[in-house]
């Protein structure tokens with residue numbers, strides 16, 4: 599190889615490394631001016647915005663935790679054939695090829711380590727997953743891992759016209775999910791262990807993909823997470839739960855001057871329940887005996903994104919709903 603080629607392949611390798619998360623198909627219309635309509639697939643009869651992340655369905659009251667990315671390639675029968683590409687370097691965490699057991703249909707989850715955070719990418723409605731992939735196997739960013747399909751167990755099927763991959767970037771709430779599920783909803787089936795959608799909290803992928811595209815190596819996922827809009831702030835009387843270790847960069851260090859031991863955490867949640875700031879608190883800082891206390895609510899953020907129904911205003915008092923309490927139970931289990 600001459601020096602020019604060595605240098606350019608080094609630059610390509612460097613650029614690929616700087617871009618942690620990539621769009622998981624060849625459809626890159628997201629990066630084009632007014633490209634959204636060619637990138638997102640809306641729900642039947644609705645605009646492309648219903649295929650984005652957030653409280654985008656049922657007038658804001660239903661969450662969609664992923665991006666529905668439009669198909670580009672079809673076979674003779676009109677079935678989608680787009681290769682699905684690993685969004686980042688990682689390892690295979692879970693493969694489900696029993697489409698009747700999930701509204702994700704066939705789905706694949708990959709585990710990634712980014713800036714000290716464990717992030718899980720999820721690809722749903724797949725036709726098939728690459729046959730040689732096994733749990734624990736390493737994959738490279740951009741490597742084909744599956745083929746787009748239309749699998750789902752929902753009453754309303756995905757039409758050929760709406761063929762897409764449902765793509766998520768998630769934080770994993772609790773490794774003890776299966777035990778928690780058994781205890782909190784006895785008798786209800788849990789076919790996917792900890793890889794149940796309820797145990798994965800999605801973060802909006804669009805600002806991540808666009809942020810990286812625009813800022814390159816300067817983009818920081820950690821700083822994006824730390825700067826989420828806050829829905830509410832709660833106090834929990836728990837000192838040992840998996841999130842504290844798995845997402846340690848989101849936990850503020852205990853002040854050195856503090857002599858008292860930690861009795862709980864003050865936690866900021868975004869509208870989707872992601873605990874993005876955790877501040878250690880001592881017993882004297884926690885008033886009241888309740889296990890979970892609501893300290894504050896950002897009413898403007900609630901008005902924008904109410905779909906998770908984590909808090910509710912009764913009279914002029916804000917309270918945690920059963921959904922909110924449930925989420926905190928799982929987070930701190």
Ligand SMILES: [Zn+2]
Nearest residue numbers: 664665666764
């Ligand atoms: Zn979707």
